[in-house]
Structures are given as C-alpha cells and as structure tokens.
Amino acid sequence: MKATGRAADKSQKTGQKSAFAAAAEAAGLLPVKGKSAVKGQYQTGIACRTGWVFTDSVDVDTAYLAAEPESVRWDYGLGLEAGPRGEMAVWVEPHPASSAREVAKVIAKLDWLEAKLALAKYKGLRMLTDKAAAAGVRRFHWLAMTGGMRIRPGSKEAALLSSRGLHLPRRHLEL
C-alpha cells in the first residue's frame, strides 16, 4: 500500500516501521500505511494539519469482529507524526449523530477501547495515545460526516461526552 507523507516516505526508505505500526503489531493488530485502514467513505473526513502526516492506521473493529462479535467496538486508530512533537496515536469513531441516544453508544465504544488500551500488549499504543494528550492533541474523535446532527451543545449528552474527553461529533476532522 502506498505510503503518504514525509514520515511514511522516510519509513519506506529506511525500511523502519513507524512507532505506531510497531505498537499495533505488538497489540496483535494489522497496521496499514497512512490512513488506509479507514474505509474510503470516511477517509475524506479525516485530515491532519499542515506539516503533520498519518504514518499507519488500524481497523480495530474488524480485528475483533470474529473474537468479540457482540462487543461494542471502536473503529479506527491512526498514527500521527506531528512534526517536532514526534509520533502519537489518535482514535476515530465514524458513527451517526442522528439522535442524542447515540452518545451512550459511542461512550460504550470508548469504554471498550479504553479497556483494550489498558491491556499489557497495548502498552505501546497506550503510550502513543498518552503522548497525544500530553501534546494537547485530542485522543478520541467522533466523526459524523453525513445524516442528522442532533446533539445539542449544552445538553446533558454533550456534557457526558466532555467528561470522557470527547468533543461533539464533527462533519470533518482536522487532527
């Protein structure tokens, strides 16, 4: 798969894995270059700021489909090379925001993801995720590119999201 951006180019030339790819493999996940793990329909909704690049990404949802078919699973993790701040991990959940009830579902997914990040084999991904937080980069993101947007700022559901470090769903993410 074609690499995107400077860090990906560098890793291709040197044959070195990105820190995200190495951490993902340690967790038993299958990293792919850039944001390719994200379904095509959502890729246009996820961008990073100028000078930053996506190194690798993982489809966590599919990875656990067979093992945990009944679980409320989070969708994607992305490695983000943030210039001098180094590489970090962020997590994106494309999910409809068509009613305030979706908030509880997304938080249930976050619960699931945080439980995974607490596992020993996820230590690398956890550290990269914490690095994002330390650098002031939001770790968890809700993407709702299409459909109704019915979660009102100021509502108890919006407050619930904030308390878990999630912002209101966005039509487009710029990480």
Next chain:
Amino acid sequence: MNENTPLPAAPKTRQKRKPRPDVLRLEHVGPIQKAEVSFGDLTVIVGPQATGKSIFLQTLKLVLDRDSIHDTFKHHSVAFNGNSDAFLGGYYGKGMAAAWKEDRSKLRWNTKAFTLPQLAKPSKAQHQEERLFFVPAQRVMSLRDGVTQNFGQFNYGDPYTLRYFSDAVHDLLQNEFGAKGNLFPQPNRLNDTLRKPITEHLFGGSTLAVDANDFTKRLVLKIAGHKEGLPFLAWSAGQREFTPLLLGLYWLCPAGKLSKRAGIDWVVIEEPEMGLHPQGIATVLLVVMELLRRGYRVVLSTHSPVVLDLVWALQEFKQLGGTESDVRALFDLPNNDFAKGLGRVILQKDCRVYFFDRNQTVRDISKLDPGATDSAESEWGGLTGFASRTGETIADLVDRQATRPRRKKSTGLPNGVGAT
C-alpha cells in the same frame, strides 16, 4: 374553561399558493449594517446586546402601523409639528433620530422603499387600523407597584411600544376586568391545558387578583395563609415579568368565540424568557404556540436557548415526519382535543431564525444545525457558544489528565448494544 368548553377555532386556511413572505430590509440604521429578514409564521431573532434587534422590531411596527401610531400620539395630545427628529425620539426613545443617516441608511418593506423621516409623518392613506401588537422588553414598567399605567403617565422619550403596551394593559384591567376580583386563573380565558402549566410553573399555585382597596386597582398574588395578598414588590422577578405578558396575552386572546383581536395579525414579544426558569419559559412558549394556532404571526427576540430548542425541535419534527404526539411529548401535554389540535397546527407553521451579529450582515440560521460549519448556526447565534466552549475546555482537561490512572466509567449499556 374546562376541557369540554368549546374553544375559539383556529381560522381555517384554504390550500392555495403560498404567498410571498413579507420582507423587511434595513441598512445602516443604528448598529444594523444590513438586515434582510423574511418573516415566517414564527420568526425568532437572536444576537448580543446593542446589535439593533429592538430598533429592527420597532421599525417593523412603525412600517405596519404608521398612521395608528401618529393617531395615538395625537389622541394623547402629543404634537411633533412636522419635526421628524422629535417624532423619532418620541417613538424609538430620546436621541434615536440619530440612528438614521440621510446619506447611508436604507429601509424597504417588501418592494417599497421608505425613509424614517418619511414614516415620521402620517401617510396620505390615513390607514389607522393597528396590525401589530408589541410586547416590549421593558413591560415590567407597565405595572409600577402593581398598578397599571396609561399612555400619559410616561414621558416624552420613553419608547412608544412601552407606552402603548402599558396603555392597552391599563385599559384591559380598568374596563374588561374592572369588576372581577381574579385575573388568573380566569375560566373564560385560555384553555385549561394552558392554564395548568401557568399555575404550576409561573404562579406556583397562587392566584393573581385585583385589590381595589385604597381606591386604587392594584395587582396582588393571593396565596394560602396570606390574608391581604402579596404586594407586587414581594413577587418573584419572574412573576413580575410574566404578569404584564399574561395581560398582553389576555388582550390578544379575547373571551368568547373570537379567536383573535380584530385587525391584529402580528405579535412581537421581546425576550419572553425574562426572569423565568426554563420550565417557565417552556410554558410561555406554549402560549406563543396558542397565538400561532389562533392565526397570529409571531416575532420573538430572545437570549434564551430554550426558545431555539422549540424551533429546532419543530424543524426536526417536520423533517423526521413527527406528529402532534411528539409536540405533546415535548411539552408534556395531555392527550386531549385541544392539545392534539395545537400540536397539529404548530407542525404546519413556518419557523425562521435570524442572527444579529455585531458589525455584520444579519444571517438566516433557521436550520440550527449543530453540525453546521458556520458557528453562527451551529452555536445558535452564540446562545450555545459558551456551553460548547465549556464542553471543549472540560474535554481538553480530561485529555490532559490522561496520564493519571484512568477513571472507570460505565454507560450502563449492555455489551453488544449499538455495534457498528
């Protein structure tokens, strides 16, 4: 009126081509740079202080009721002798003539251009019938110490809209309700479905009454165990603000089979939320819906997100195929004919929202989409802006605390619910 008492019916409307909406355009008038507002059945305007909302609404009244206004001043022996600056100061408030700049200001009502100095004189048509009833933000001034004030008790420079509203309320109390002791609840005014939430959320079970002791008709709240009645200044701020609004609503909703006050098509209510808890605001909105049901076109200015919650809900109900039962659920209304009818009618109404921003063109934010790219729309003209910023700041803080031991929180959802 109980559940079985026949109600004034909502006017029947024939299915015909939708008329073109009325449009008021103002440019460079006071703080307004450019405003073009196309009115719906319910139009809500929002915006920070001193962005021209009140000037805009007062101008709407002046355009619609020009001759009636001139006639009222004349009737009360206020003569401007052709001095348009004096008239504009008397109408908008002292010094407001400066809001109109001869070289820059523009005013257009539908296809017709006017100037404020033009409107400061009666028209040749002498059309004196009043079309718009204005409930001003300063309405509490109409009940000094619980006593209504007539037009002449105000001074030159006090806004006309306050003087005229006060006079209407004064007339209502002195004449229509003259001999009655109780003003609220009134068995022949407003349906029981509306009276119940007013009693519960606004008067807390007390009764609004007229005390005619000391040869003055004074409003008091009668509460159990208080023999003389609670005087005006002992009421809650919300009760003091709501009572003149209630009297204005009584004026607009006559007793008997009449559904509307003759000639009046428009109602402007400035800041209906004043002094009220959100439950009280929701109750006032219920009465606004009753005005819409009766066929009035209502224009509100507001600083309350609760008002926009209603508009947002109605827009979404219409888009999602909601029914009258959704409207009843929103307001916790009983399953009776009145509430069902109210819900049905309100879903047919055209609602619009405009944002008056400082030093900017007024924007149509009617969709109120929380996901809109324009923050004016997603944050409802700034009304949810602080709530959004609060959420973002807390989320940032949660992120900064991420390296500390994680808090374990549960949603209570069973595993497997809502999988992608």
